[in-house]
Amino acid sequence: xxxxxxxxLDALAVFGGAPAFERKLHVGQPNLGDRAYFLQxxxxxxxxxxxxxxxxxxxxxxxELAAFLGVRNVIAVCNATIGLEIAIRALPMSGEVIxxxxxxxxxxxxxxxxxxxxxxxxxxxxxxxxxxxxxEKLITDRTTGxxxxxxxxxxxxxxxxxxxxxxxxxxxxxxxxHAFGCSHRGRMIGGFGRAEVFSFHAxxxxxxxxxxxxxTDDDALAKKIRLMTNFGFAGYDNVVHIxxxxxxxxxxxxxxxxxxxxxxxxxxxxxxxxxAYRERLARIPGMQLxxxxxxxxxxxxxxxxxxxxxxxxxSRDQLVEALWAENVMARKYFWPGCHRMEPYRTLxxxxxxxxxxxDAVAARLLILPTGTGVxxxxxxxxxxxxxxxxxxxxxxxxxxxxxxxx
Ligand code: T4K
Numbered sequence: 001x002x003x004x005x006x007x008x009l010d011a012l013a014v015f016g017g018a019p020a021f022e023r024k025l026h027v028g029q030p031n032l033g034d035r036a037y038f039l040q041x042x043x044x045x046x047x048x049x050x051x052x053x054x055x056x057x058x059x060x061x062x063x064e065l066a067a068f069l070g071v072r073n074v075i076a077v078c079n080a081t082i083g084l085e086i087a088i089r090a091l092p093m094s095g096e097v098i099x100x101x102x103x104x105x106x107x108x109x110x111x112x113x114x115x116x117x118x119x120x121x122x123x124x125x126x127x128x129x130x131x132x133x134x135x136e137k138l139i140t141d142r143t144t145g146x147x148x149x150x151x152x153x154x155x156x157x158x159x160x161x162x163x164x165x166x167x168x169x170x171x172x173x174x175x176x177x178h179a180f181g182c183s184h185r186g187r188m189i190g191g192f193g194r195a196e197v198f199s200f201h202a203x204x205x206x207x208x209x210x211x212x213x214x215x216t217d218d219d220a221l222a223k224k225i226r227l228m229t230n231f232g233f234a235g236y237d238n239v240v241h242i243x244x245x246x247x248x249x250x251x252x253x254x255x256x257x258x259x260x261x262x263x264x265x266x267x268x269x270x271x272x273x274x275x276a277y278r279e280r281l282a283r284i285p286g287m288q289l290x291x292x293x294x295x296x297x298x299x300x301x302x303x304x305x306x307x308x309x310x311x312x313x314x315s316r317d318q319l320v321e322a323l324w325a326e327n328v329m330a331r332k333y334f335w336p337g338c339h340r341m342e343p344y345r346t347l348x349x350x351x352x353x354x355x356x357x358x359d360a361v362a363a364r365l366l367i368l369p370t371g372t373g374v375x376x377x378x379x380x381x382x383x384x385x386x387x388x389x390x391x392x393x394x395x396x397x398x399x400x401x402x403x404x405x406x
Contacts, residue, residue, distance in 0.1 A: 005384055009392050009399065012385075013325035020385055021327040025369040025378060027302075028203025031269075032372070033262030041254035050250065053230070057253035062213070064260055069190035071215045073222035075229055076248040076256070080177045080199030080212035084110035086246050087195045087214050088147070090224045091171045095142035100130050101337040101344075101351065102358045103149040107175045108338040111147070112347075119143070120339045120348065125357040128152065128290070128304075132160035134354075139164075145171035150179035150189060151334075152290060152302045158184050158192050165193075173197075176215075180206050181267060183297035190215035195225070200256055205266050205301035205371060208256035211248050266372065270300035273370040273379060277303050280383035284390050286310055302333075303368040306361065313393030316366055318400045322389055328369065328382055335362040 011017040041057060050056065058076050065074040077083040088097070088110055097111050101120040111118045119138050124131045128151050135146060146165055148156035156174065165172035177199035179189040190196050195218070200211035216222050224241065227234060232243030248256075259266070274292075281287045290304035307316050314322070316332070323330045337358050338344055339351040352359070368382065389396055 005381065006388055009388070009396055012322055012389070012396075013327075014322045015399065019325065019327045020381055021378070024327045024329050025374060025382070026329045027331045027333075027367050027369050029369070029371055029373040030202045030207050031205055031259070031262070031266050033258040033265075037261065038254060038258040041257060042251060045250045045254060052247055052249045054247070055250040055253070057250045057257060058248050061208075061248075061253040061256045061260070064257065065213055065215070068260070069188045069215055071188075071191045072217045072219060073215065074190075075214045075222060075225050076253060077212045077214060077229060077246045078248055078252070079201065079210050080175070080197050081106040081110055082244065082246040083197040083199075083212040083214050084147075084175060085113060086225055086228050086244065087173055087197055087216075088116065088145075089114060089242075090221055090228055091145065091173065091194055093145040093147075093171055093173075095144050096140060097145045097147050098130075098135050098138050098143060099147040100149050100151070100358070101339040101355055102128055102334055102361060103151060103175065103338060104177065104334060105338055105341060106177075107147065107149055108344060112343065117142070117348075118338070118344070120337075120344070120351045120355060120358075122355045122357045123361065124157070125361055127154055127157075128361060129154060129156045130161065131357070132157050132164060135161065136164050139168055139170070143168070143170060145173065147173055147175060148193070149175040149177075150182065152292075152304050153178045153180075153182045153299050154290075154292060155179065155182060155184040155189060155296070162193070177201075177204070177212070178301065179299070180204070181263060181297060181299040186296070188297070191217055194218060194221060200252075200259070205270060205299055206256075206259045206263060208248065208252040208259065211252045211256060267299055269372050270370055271298075272376070273374055274300045274303060276376050276379045277368065277370075277383065280380065281305065281386070284383070284387050286313065286390060287386065301370070303370045305366040305368060306364040307366050308364060310390075310393060312397060314389060314397045314400065316364060318397060319366065319386070319389055321400065322396065323385070326385055328385070330369070331367040332362075332365055333367050335365060337362050
């Protein structure tokens with residue numbers, strides 16, 4: 001629900017007007033599939049008194065995911081962060097691993113948590129994924145792997161990274177947290193590198209409350225990952241490997257199965273929303289919508305705008321402040337970049353010097369709400385707000401700056 005269109009700066013909520021939206025529009029509000037199906041699965045879980053430890057729902061989800069992705073093995077996990085840690089350790093990676101700083105902090109943490117140095121590498125500013133030329137420059141005697149991130153669901157330059165990894169004898173794996181349901185050259189993400197890790201966190205378009213999955217075509221690696229996900233147990237009273245607790249619970253898997261049944265609807269809603277944004281943002285100067293490759297399968301789950309203010313226009317942060325006041329909870333993912341957050345800023349102070357594209361892109365990003373909780377009408381109203389804010393840019397900038405200094 002939203003209120004009437006605004007036509008002057010005085011009407012903006014940041015200057016005391018009523019917010020344009022009565023409820024908050026979040027980036028990452030969860031999608032919900034068939035509630036009746038989910039509740040029926042939960043009833044079955046409760047009746048069976050089997051709540052976790054490789055139950056019926058987890059096994060079913062793993063089978064369905066493997067078929068959907070076209071990979072030999074899928075191991076469901078409690079979240080993608082633990083999934084990354086387990087896969088990294090199973091390969092094993094050690095020493096230094098090349099990774100983008102344009103990612104959620106979990107990618108870097110999954111390495112550093114295991115005393116592996118994340119060597120932050122710059123991105124291609126057009127696609128926001130690792131630049132293979134820069135990757136090759138960072139290889140040293142201590143490098144054991146490359147951890148690419150298919151950020152926004154846009155696939156890495158997989159062929160070039162694969163070539164580098166082969167020539168230098170490195171492990172290649174992918175953080176595919178954003179890329180469930182996306183493809184590369186017609187083949188689903190999930191089957192590339194040694195392993196790929198998906199996130200099914202509540203804020204992802206496909207969710208299992210908390211959760212994730214590791215996909216790999218390598219049977220021996222999958223066996224090791226399965227052991228490590230369950231404390232290294234190879235049967236009752238028999239631990240054969242170092243491990244942790246990375247298991248997905250049955251209720252999470254039931255939600256995953258529910259989401260899987262609604263996948264076409266979620267993707268179609270995201271696609272429709274994306275096109276609505278594209279049409280309206282094209283009319284606003286300085287707003288460049290990040291494009292997906294429509295020849296590939298795509299989940300369209302992030303509406304990523306690169307905003308370049310006109311001279312005298314409002315800054316990205318001022319736009320975010322004004323949008324939040326209207327209950328549009330736009331985000332600045334992944335500003336300021338992992339390299340500018342702790343512990344990395346202190347541990348690796350020289351990284352920033354080699355990340356000019358990461359810094360420039362991170363300063364421009366504006367992520368807008370989408371998903372089944374966002375309607376075409378919401379998008380129209382939101383873009384009208386942006387048009388007003390940018391159209392009256394110098395006045396907005398001055399008034400906001402005046403408010404801060406006053
Ligand atoms: N690699 C990459 C590239 C990732 O992006 C992520 C996670 C990971 C690895 C690790 O995956 P997991 O271990 O989480 O499976 C959110 C998510 O928490 C995080 O999963 C996600 N990436 C990241 C991009 O976004 P925050 O802290 O920025 O947002 P959060 O959790 O506060 O949620 C955003 C908004 O969504 C909230 O302000 C309100 C709304 N929301 C959230 C939840 C949880 C709801 O409306 N309902 C909800 O249930 O990290």
